[in-house]
Ligand SMILES: NC(=O)c1ccc[n+]([C@@H]2O[C@H](COP(=O)([O-])OP(=O)(O)OC[C@H]3O[C@@H](n4cnc5c(N)ncnc54)[C@H](O)[C@@H]3O)[C@@H](O)[C@H]2O)c1
C-alpha cells in the first residue's frame with residue numbers, strides 16, 4: 001500500500017475524498033471475496049482498510065457516506081442465482097481483538113440493559129467457523145428454500161445446492177419445531193478434504209482455491225448442483241431467522257433444539273455464567289485450533305437470554321448482543337528455498353518466497369508474499385533462511401520474520417533485480433514508492449494487454465468498439481502482440497474470426513461441462529451465433545481505419561510512457577512541428593540523458609538538488625581512500641564535509657566501500673545531462689523527470705522498433721498548432737470545476753489550450769482563473785482561499801471571445 005496520510009492529519013476535503021476512495025476500494029474487494037470467491041488482498045489488509053474508514057468517519061461523522069462500508073454487510077447477490085430476500089436480515093459481527101474488548105462488550109451489554117453489578121450475564125461461546133453462512137427455510141418441518149447471506153437483505157437462492165449436503169436434513173426430526181423456521185449456520189469444508197481436492201484438481205489442471213473458506217463458497221455457489229454434491233461440504237447450525245413461534249428461551253437451549261431436529265451443532269460450544277468465563281473458553285479453543293478438522297478464525301460470544309437479545313437489538317450491520325473474538329494469525333517456521341519475482345499487469349515486480357512445504361493451521365503452504373523490495377531489506381530475508389510464516393485465513397501467507405540464529409553461513413543479502421524478469425527492460429522505483437516497476441510497457445508481455453487497452457482507450461487512439469474483451473481474446477490467441485498489429489487486423493480477419501470461434505467453443509464447452517449434460521444442440525447454436533458476432537467485426541475494422549490519422553499528442557499519450565500523461569503529451573507535441581522533428585530531438589537527447597548513476601543520485605532520498613550538484617562538482621577530484629581504517633560514514637563526513645548531513649547519511653546507507661562509491665560518483669558526474677537533453681527538459685511543462693522518461697523510452701532499440709512498426713501502419717501523425725501567445729488567456733493557468741453547460745470538460749480544456757492557456761486539475765497559488773459551473777465544490781473554496789478570480793462559464797466564453 002502506498003504511503004498514506006495519517007487519519008489525524010487529513011483535512012476535511014481530503015477526508016471526503018478518502019472516504020470515497022475507501023468505499024470504492026472496499027466494495028471492489030467485497031465483490032471479489034463474497035461473489036467471486038477470489039480475494040486479491042489478505043484479510044488483514046482488508047480489515048486495515050475498514051479500520052481506516054471507521055477512523056475517518058469517527059473524526060468526520062458529517063461525511064459518512066450513504067454507501068459507507070461500515071454500514072454494509074457482504075456484497076450484493078450474484079445475478080447467477082434467483083434473489084432470495086431475507087425477512088430477517090443476515091448480519092455480520094463486531095470484532096474483538098484484545099481481552100479488554102471483551103470486557104468492554106460485557107460492560108456495554110450491562111449498561112444497555114441497565115443491570116446492577118450483582119446481575120450475571122450468561123453467554124454462549126461458539127467457535128467461529130471460517131466458512132459462509134446460509135439460511136435454511138423449513139415449512140412444516142420440510143426444507144423448502146436455502147439462501148446465502150448476500151448483502152444481508154437479499155441472498156442467492158441455492159436451495160438445490162444445499163439439498164446435496166448430508167448435514168442438512170430434508171425433513172426435521174424430533175418434534176416441537178415451529179411451522180415456519182429459518183435455521184441459519186455455517187457451510188464449511190474440512191481442511192483435509194480441501195487439501196485433497198486442491199491436490200487432485202491441480203494434477204488434473206483444474207482450479208485450486210486459496211483456503212477452505214473460498215473452496216466452500218466456490219463449491220456451494222455452483223450453477224450445477226451435481227458439482228456441489230461432489231464437494232465435501234458440511235454445515236453447523238447456530239442461529240435462526242424468521243420463526244412463526246418462539247421455540248427456546250436461551251441461545252443455549254436453541255442449539256440443543258437444533259441438535260434434536262437433526263442438525264449438527266458444534267460440540268466445542270460452551271455456556272458460561274459470566275464474561276470471566278469467556279476468556280477461558282477462548283484460550284481453550286485457541287489451544288486446540290491447529291488440530292481441529294476445520295478452520296476457525298475466532299470465538300463468537302452471544303448473550304444467552306433471548307429476551308435480552310431482543311432488547312439489545314441491532315446496530316446497522318451487527319447485533320449488539322454478540323461479538324466475534326478473533327484469533328491472532330497462525331504461524332509456523334520453514335526454510336526459504338528461493339525468491340521469485342512476478343510481474344503484474346501494471347508492471348509491478350512482486351517478490352514471492354518459495355518455501356519448503358509446511359503446514360500452517362492445517363493448510364500446506366509452499367509460497368508466501370514478501371510484499372516488496374523494502375520489506376526484504378527491512379527483514380533482511382535471504383535465500384536459505386529459516387523464516388516465520390503467518391496465515392490468517394488469508395489469501396496469501398506472509399513471511400513475518402527471519403530466525404537469524406539459524407542462518408546458514410553462506411547466505412548472502414538478497415539483491416532485488418533492476419531488470420524485468422519477463423522482458424528484460426529496466427525496472428525502476430519512483431521516489432517515495434515501494435514498488436519497482438518494469439519500464440518495458442508495450443514490449444513486456446506481462447503488461448501488454450493493459451497497455452493495449454490504454455492504447456485504444458478514449459483519450460488515446462479512441463478506437464470505438466475495441467473493448468477489453470477483444471483485447472484479451474486477441475492477445476490470448478496470439479493475434480495481437482503490439483500496437484501495430486491493431487492496424488493489421490483487417491488483413492488478418494480470418495485469424496481474428498478463428499480466434500473468436502475458438503473462444504466461443506471453449507465457452508460452450510465450459511457451459512456444457514458445467515451443465516454436466518450433453519447438450520450438443522446448444523453448442524451448435526452457440527457456434528452459429530458467431531456469424532452475428534462477425535457483423536460487429538467490420539465495424540471494428542472501420543473504426544480502426546478511422547484512426548490511421550492521429551494527432552501527435554494522442555500518439556505520444558497512447559504509448560503509455562512513464563510520466564507522459566495527457567497534458568505532458570500536449571506540451572511536447574506543441575513544441576515540435578512534426579513527429580519527425582520530435583523523434584530526432586528525442587534520439588539526440590536519449591544519447592545524452594543522465595546516466596544511471598546520475599539518475600539514482602537525483603532520486604536518492606535525503607539528497608536535495610543542492611547536495612547533488614555539490615557532489616557532482618567534487619566527484620572528479622575524489623581519490624583513493626584517504627582514511628582506510630575509518631568506518632564508511634566517517635570517510636564520507638570527512639571527504640564531503642560541505643554536504644548536508646541527510647545527503648551524507650543517504651550515501652553511507654548506500655555504500656560500504658570507498659572505491660565503489662568513488663566509481664559511482666564519477667560515473668554520475670560524467671552522466672550529467674548534455675545540451676539536447678537540457679533543452680528537451682526546458683520545454684514548457686516538461687521538466688527533467690518527463691524528459692528523462694521519454695528520452696529513455698526512445699533510447700531503447702525495442703521501443704524504437706515498436707514505434708517504427710506502428711508509424712508504418714499510420715497514414716499521418718498530425719502536429720498540433722503552436723500555443724498561441726496573443727490571446728486574452730495565453731500563458732494563464734485555468735481550472736474548470738462543476739458542471740459546464742455549453743460544452744464538455746474535454747472540449748473546454750482543448751479550447752483553452754488551443755488559446756495558449758494551461759489547464760490544471762487543482763487550484764493553487766499559481767492558478768490565474770477558476771471557471772465554475774453549477775455544483776462546484778471544494779475547488780471553489782480553494783479559489784477563495786488563494787484569492788483566485790472566479791468566472792462563470794458565460795464570463796469565460798466572453799473572455800475568450802466565443803460568448
Ligand atoms: N480479503 C478480502 O478481500 C476480504 C473482503 C471482504 C471480507 N473479508 C473478510 O471477511 C470477514 C468479514 O466478513 P463478515 O462480514 O462475514 O464478518 P465475519 O466473518 O467477521 O463475521 C460474521 C460471520 O461469522 C460467521 N460465523 C461463524 N461461526 C459463527 C457462529 N457460531 N455464530 C455466528 N456467526 C458465525 C457467520 O458466517 C457470520 O456471517 C473479515 O474477516 C474480512 O477480513 C475479506
Ligand SMILES: [Zn+2]
Pocket residue numbers: 343420421422423424425438439440441443444445446
Ligand atoms: Zn517487463
